[in-house]
Amino acid sequence: MKTGAKILIEALQREGVDTIFGYPGGSVLPIYDELYDSSIRHILVRHEQAAAHAADGYARASGRVGVCLATSGPGACNLVTGIATAYMDSVPIVALTGQVPTGMLGNDAFQESDITGITMPITKHNYLVKDASDVGRVVREAFYIARTGRPGPVLIDLPKDISTDQVYAETPIPDSISLRGYQPTYRGHVRQIDKALDMIAQAERPLIYAGGGVIHSNGSQELVEFAERTAIPVTTTLMGLGCIPGDHPLNLGMLGMHGTQYANYAVTECDLLIGVGVRFDDRVTGKIDTFAPNATIVHIDIDPAEISKNKRVDIPIVGDVKTVLQTMLERMQKAGRTENWLNRIATWKQNHPLRYRDDDCLRPQYIIQQLSDLLRGDGIIVSEVGQNQMWTALYYCFKKPRTWITSGGLGTMGYGFPAAMGVHYARPDEPVFDIAGDGSFQMNIQELGTVAHNRIPVKVVVLNNMYLGMVRQWQELFYNRRYAYTELPPVDFVKIADAYGVDGIRVDAKDGVREALEAALEADGPFVLDFRIEREENVFPMVPAGAAINEMIGVHQP
Amino acid sequence: MKSHTLSVLVENRAGVLSRVAGMFSRRGFNIESLAVGTCEEPEMSRITIVVNGDDSQVEQVIKQANKLIDVIKVSDLTGRESVERELALIKVAAEAGTSRAEIMQIADIFRAQIVDVGSKTLVLQVAGDTGKIDALEKLLRQYGIKELVRTGKIAILRGAKTVKSAK
Ligand SMILES: Cc1ncc(C[n+]2csc(CCOP(=O)(O)OP(=O)(O)O)c2C)c(N)n1
Numbered sequence A: 001m002k003t004g005a006k007i008l009i010e011a012l013q014r015e016g017v018d019t020i021f022g023y024p025g026g027s028v029l030p031i032y033d034e035l036y037d038s039s040i041r042h043i044l045v046r047h048e049q050a051a052a053h054a055a056d057g058y059a060r061a062s063g064r065v066g067v068c069l070a071t072s073g074p075g076a077c078n079l080v081t082g083i084a085t086a087y088m089d090s091v092p093i094v095a096l097t098g099q100v101p102t103g104m105l106g107n108d109a110f111q112e113s114d115i116t117g118i119t120m121p122i123t124k125h126n127y128l129v130k131d132a133s134d135v136g137r138v139v140r141e142a143f144y145i146a147r148t149g150r151p152g153p154v155l156i157d158l159p160k161d162i163s164t165d166q167v168y169a170e171t172p173i174p175d176s177i178s179l180r181g182y183q184p185t186y187r188g189h190v191r192q193i194d195k196a197l198d199m200i201a202q203a204e205r206p207l208i209y210a211g212g213g214v215i216h217s218n219g220s221q222e223l224v225e226f227a228e229r230t231a232i233p234v235t236t237t238l239m240g241l242g243c244i245p246g247d248h249p250l251n252l253g254m255l256g257m258h259g260t261q262y263a264n265y266a267v268t269e270c271d272l273l274i275g276v277g278v279r280f281d282d283r284v285t286g287k288i289d290t291f292a293p294n295a296t297i298v299h300i301d302i303d304p305a306e307i308s309k310n311k312r313v314d315i316p317i318v319g320d321v322k323t324v325l326q327t328m329l330e331r332m333q334k335a336g337r338t339e340n341w342l343n344r345i346a347t348w349k350q351n352h353p354l355r356y357r358d359d360d361c362l363r364p365q366y367i368i369q370q371l372s373d374l375l376r377g378d379g380i381i382v383s384e385v386g387q388n389q390m391w392t393a394l395y396y397c398f399k400k401p402r403t404w405i406t407s408g409g410l411g412t413m414g415y416g417f418p419a420a421m422g423v424h425y426a427r428p429d430e431p432v433f434d435i436a437g438d439g440s441f442q443m444n445i446q447e448l449g450t451v452a453h454n455r456i457p458v459k460v461v462v463l464n465n466m467y468l469g470m471v472r473q474w475q476e477l478f479y480n481r482r483y484a485y486t487e488l489p490p491v492d493f494v495k496i497a498d499a500y501g502v503d504g505i506r507v508d509a510k511d512g513v514r515e516a517l518e519a520a521l522e523a524d525g526p527f528v529l530d531f532r533i534e535r536e537e538n539v540f541p542m543v544p545a546g547a548a549i550n551e552m553i554g555v556h557q558p
Numbered sequence B: 001m002k003s004h005t006l007s008v009l010v011e012n013r014a015g016v017l018s019r020v021a022g023m024f025s026r027r028g029f030n031i032e033s034l035a036v037g038t039c040e041e042p043e044m045s046r047i048t049i050v051v052n053g054d055d056s057q058v059e060q061v062i063k064q065a066n067k068l069i070d071v072i073k074v075s076d077l078t079g080r081e082s083v084e085r086e087l088a089l090i091k092v093a094a095e096a097g098t099s100r101a102e103i104m105q106i107a108d109i110f111r112a113q114i115v116d117v118g119s120k121t122l123v124l125q126v127a128g129d130t131g132k133i134d135a136l137e138k139l140l141r142q143y144g145i146k147e148l149v150r151t152g153k154i155a156i157l158r159g160a161k162t163v164k165s166a167k
Helices: A004-014 A026-036 A048-062 A074-078 A080-088 A115-122 A132-147 A160-164 A190-202 A212-216 A220-230 A261-269 A321-331 A339-351 A364-375 A387-395 A416-426 A445-454 A469-478 A493-500 A510-522 B016-026 B055-067 B098-109 B130-143
Strands: A019-022 A041-044 A066-070 A093-099 A125-128 A154-159 A206-210 A234-236 A251-254 A272-276 A296-301 A315-318 A380-383 A432-437 A458-464 A503-507 A527-532 B002-011 B031-038 B044-053 B071-076 B082-093 B113-117 B121-128 B145-150 B154-157
Touching: A004 A026, A004 A132, A004 A160, A019 A048, A019 A416, A026 A066, A026 A093, A026 A154, A026 A160, A041 A416, A041 A445, A048 A066, A048 A074, A048 A080, A048 A093, A048 A416, A048 A445, A066 A074, A074 A080, A074 A093, A074 A115, A080 A093, A080 A115, A093 A115, A093 A132, A093 A160, A115 A125, A115 A154, A115 B016, A125 A132, A132 A154, A132 A160, A154 A160, A190 A272, A190 A296, A190 A315, A190 A321, A206 A220, A206 A261, A212 A220, A212 A321, A220 A321, A234 A261, A251 A261, A251 A387, A261 A339, A296 A321, A364 A387, A364 A432, A364 A458, A364 A510, A380 A387, A380 A416, A387 A432, A387 A458, A387 A469, A416 A432, A416 A445, A416 A458, A445 A493, A458 A510, A493 A503, A493 A527, A503 A510, A510 A527, B002 B016, B002 B055, B002 B154, B016 B031, B016 B044, B016 B055, B016 B071, B044 B055, B055 B071, B082 B130, B098 B113, B098 B121, B098 B130, B121 B130, B130 B145
Parallel strands: A019 A041, A019 A066, A066 A093, A093 A154, A125 A154, A206 A234, A206 A272, A234 A251, A272 A296, A296 A315, A380 A432, A432 A458, A458 A527, A503 A527
Antiparallel strands: B002 B044, B002 B071, B031 B044, B082 B121, B082 B145, B082 B154, B113 B121
């Protein structure tokens, strides 16, 4: 005879859960009581949003399912932004929430909120458990659904009586799961694959457009091999950075709104576009009609609903990216000839490199380059949202998959710092840096308490411009420099860190950058670096909203 | 833009209707009609949904519906040989006298049944495709329709073909 709470903890252990990020409250007291004696480590955050982001960071860095736990009502509602963030970027997390006892459901009881209703549009699936003997099966299914197919968040809502009820006969938990309404396709259709290979052999100007799906499927090695064997250049989305080394000769960097000039030109000129684990998001395509206007489009993705959602696809291949690429590598007979195309791209690269004014001022791009140089591809970089995110995406040289963790689809300010905590528990031997703006950092700055408490060695690099920089940039460019409510008064982040018992340094000049970064890296515990950067630095290149992606502003024409 | 009739086979579980209906409205579809009930498999239900949209929009929403874990299968019956039916209950003003006889005659022509007779009203029950019910409603309007209740449309393929789960 066991309680529902006990069954829950055992089921989590069976799934290999070693860490839970959570925050207690009335309806989860029985779960916390069980957790207290278990082998699972619990990290007490300072706000439930951070628990969800930490679980998400854990999942992205490891490829395993991240877990967070919150009480009913306000606790569950505080998870919502984190769940939506994970949903938009297809990240496997399981969120556990307490709920009022089953007998009180629907009565507006104290701390009741309909969290399964609230999260229906932002979860891959969710459960409201109404019988304690179901707990084991539900946990099994939830983890299976979260990590398979196109991954995503799953929520399990557990009324308090479900946790306390004694279960005499547990429903046996099946080893393998088969859900008749959920049968992901992993192998690509061979005829479609051969058709794509034919196109590749004929193409003169082919281009690979790779995204987060490559990283989720652990298919980076196959992608690079495929690119090398076919001599096809690769541009990646924000989510795909790291799937090919940043310094690989075939890599063109990021495309889209803040893409490199040469990547955006290549998309516009290519005659064959091979989308791999991507979703033709509007931040990537710009004006959709002018995106890859001359190209035949091949699209490899595990989610059939992404095929032809935004852009008509000529050759769809539904399947797991890694598996499909393996099949393509096996079946490939001849590659096309791309020398001329590669030469053309090399000229673009030479004539339109990424550039910024590298003078005596303290500029954010320089800080990112210094960090890139210091870590040399080791370590994991997390970011917040805004200019800080884009400068990092453009100027950091990512060498490996799962070393770049950022909120892409939802663009959640405040994501980075708590996500970085989760990254640390997934990959404890890697240095973890959160690149932040002063606005974003203040959205979850309370987590200084968590990193101090647990000595989590996350290093926060604040690119402090005393503005909501990215919004200010749009105001500068499109709203006549009317900086409506985007200025932030200066904050002394070193003092705040100090109040929590976290070390920090403030840097005002360029010559202090390297030393400060080294100090942070060498410190055993958490560290905050407050870089007072050029306040009105912008992110360029930039494609104005609604324009074609080859119509960039802030670029230099030779 | 045209009307599509979708037959959606789902797990018979709490909340499944709101998952399906919510997804349609979230993706910008107006549900014109919806009917749900149990079916030949005890653990499943069948939802018939009528939506308006161009073919590529409807194809997208079908794919999204298929992604719901509790959805087993979605079929678009539009343009396929199928039988479609709605049921309507219509309460018509019918003072004892001439109109009563006329209404009963109309009911007869439409093969509608009189299922309730009151001193001032009659209730007609009619089954048929949307057009037939619309036509009857139009004819009865002159007598004064006090209340009208229509079910959503249900539909089934003709012949041996079925909308079933793959397994
Ligand atoms: C939670 C949330 N609120 C608002 C926004 C809109 N937004 C996008 S970027 C940005 C400014 C970010 O400022 P900061 O964190 O200081 O970074 P910077 O752009 O200056 O690097 C804002 C407000 C958002 N992405 N997320």
